[in-house]
Amino acid sequence: MxxxxxxxxxxxxxxxxxxxxxxxxxxxxxxxxxxxxxxxxxxxxxxxxxxxxxxxxxxxxxxxxxxxxxxxxxxxxxxxxxxxxxxxxxxxxxxxxxxxxxxxxxxxxxxxxxxxxxxxxxxxxxxxxxxxxxxxxxxxxxxxxxxxxxxxDPILKENFITRVFTLYDFYQSVGNDLSRGSIIAFHSRYKLTLMAHHPNSYKELGRLVANIKDYDLEEFYQLYRVGLMKAMAYRATRKNNTNVLMHLQGYFKRNLDKKEKAELRQVIDDYRVGLLPLLAPLTLIKHYLKTHPDEYLEQQKYLEPYPQELRLRYGL
Structure with a gap:
């Protein structure tokens, strides 16, 4: 800790x-x-x-x-x-x-x-x-x-803590080792998080990172930091979270049997209509990820943006 x-x-x-x-x-x-x-x-x-x-x-x-x-x-x-x-x-x-x-x-x-x-x-x-x-x-x-x-307020609280841990991770991953590689690796881990918070910013930051070679590194660092944290200030909506969950579901289509697919679909839908908290589909996805490892998904901060002990997704 x-x-x-x-x-x-x-x-x-x-x-x-x-x-x-x-x-x-x-x-x-x-x-x-x-x-x-x-x-x-x-x-x-x-x-x-x-x-x-x-x-x-x-x-x-x-x-x-x-x-x-x-x-x-x-x-x-x-x-x-x-x-x-x-x-x-x-x-x-x-x-x-x-x-x-x-x-x-x-x-x-x-x-x-x-x-x-x-x-x-x-x-x-x-x-x-x-x-x-x-x-x-x-x-x-x-x-x-x-x-x-x-x-x-549980939503404002969760958003603030997510932003704090995001900025801390940015400083740990990029601030101490400023390189094009470290920024691209960081951005890759936050793709799903950015999708959930603000799809437009996700696209804008993606374009920015794609053109990283056109910038002075220090200038890029400043631009990216402001863009990242501005995007994170938008609260992740139920609609955006549902889109990300469906995106995650796509990674398992070859590995899950018919019954498991139906169960995952149902849990995502129950979250979408407000019957279940976000924690429910995420727990199931993490369970399937243990059985069917995927390197890209395992590094996505969306699945665990901060220590679970903070229990912030219970109310979302």
């Missing part, structure tokens, strides 16, 4: 008492279920830029095209510049840490990923992104970023 996968995280989500009221927002999923697999890199931008604990509450306000981070009770106390400077230097430092994901605190004016309250003269709208997280996502567009609360 590998826990050298670096994940950035808002300190309060880890249970550190760094919030404005000296409280925290601990996530049991993070501290109990994810901790064995990940090395957490804890960041609280507000404490990082020098604010005390406890501290006055802050919020985002919008005036004359400018977004500002000010104290709630005294908007003349403006922390925008300090936060922007801190965010830039911290994110630059984190780029060196080869992060594979980031879990941020929802609704926070510094850490929120979406729908953060922005106050205007005539009230507030949930349209903002926290200043720190905005810098993070601008500088590392390939990085999987998710909010603590959204990780309670």
């Amino acid at each position: 590998s826990n050298n996968i670096n994940i950035g995280i808002s300190s309060c989500v880890l249970g550190e008492k760094v919030r404005f009221d000296s409280g925290h927002k601990v996530s049991k999923f993070v501290t109990k279920e994810l901790a064995p697999y990940f090395q957490f890199v804890s960041v609280c931008p507000e404490v990082g830029m020098g604010m005390p604990v406890p501290r006055p509450t802050i919020r985002l306000i919008s005036n004359d095209e400018r977004l500002a981070l000010v104290e709630t009770k005294d908007s003349t106390k403006d922390h925008t510049q300090a936060m922007v400077e801190y965010s830039k230097s911290k994110v630059a430092e984190l780029e060196e840490a080869q992060l594979c994901g980031y879990i941020v605190c929802a609704k926070s004016p510094t850490c929120g990923m979406e729908r953060v309250k922005v106050y205007k003269n005539n009230g507030a709208e949930n349209i903002g992104v926290g200043l720190y997280t905005n810098e993070l996502m601008q500088k590392m567009p390939w990085l999987p970023v998710e909010e603590d609360g959204r990780l309670n």
Whole structure:
């Protein structure tokens, strides 16, 4: 079990008492279920830029095209510049840490990923992104970023963890051994995964890889990483998963007898209509793969994108 996968995280989500009221927002999923697999890199931008604990509450306000981070009770106390400077230097430092994901605190004016309250003269709208997280996502567009609360949704949770393990695998396979061969081998292992997440991106990345010799390797690495992680951000739908399962089924047509073929067809169809979770057809396919080995299928990450112990496909 590998826990050298670096994940950035808002300190309060880890249970550190760094919030404005000296409280925290601990996530049991993070501290109990994810901790064995990940090395957490804890960041609280507000404490990082020098604010005390406890501290006055802050919020985002919008005036004359400018977004500002000010104290709630005294908007003349403006922390925008300090936060922007801190965010830039911290994110630059984190780029060196080869992060594979980031879990941020929802609704926070510094850490929120979406729908953060922005106050205007005539009230507030949930349209903002926290200043720190905005810098993070601008500088590392390939990085999987998710909010603590959204990780309670089984589909969003599974998608985030899949992206984290994909990026980690990319760094392990390609980052440490950058060559055309290592990229082509990596892409080959993710063909079915990409088909399930976003068929259009699967085609685009396939074309990109086919023309790899036309690119400078470093430039290709950057292009492919962004394309790969953008594709993975699309959630694998039931329809796309069904197409991949039917594609997998095709590999066994010579090896299975009539009864086994019918059983596999039925289990895939039961998944397609929502009677069974994705785990059911995958378990059967893995069983047939043991009896009828196939080198190409055995290396497909689609069959096991992350450790089974995380039990993330039970609810899909």
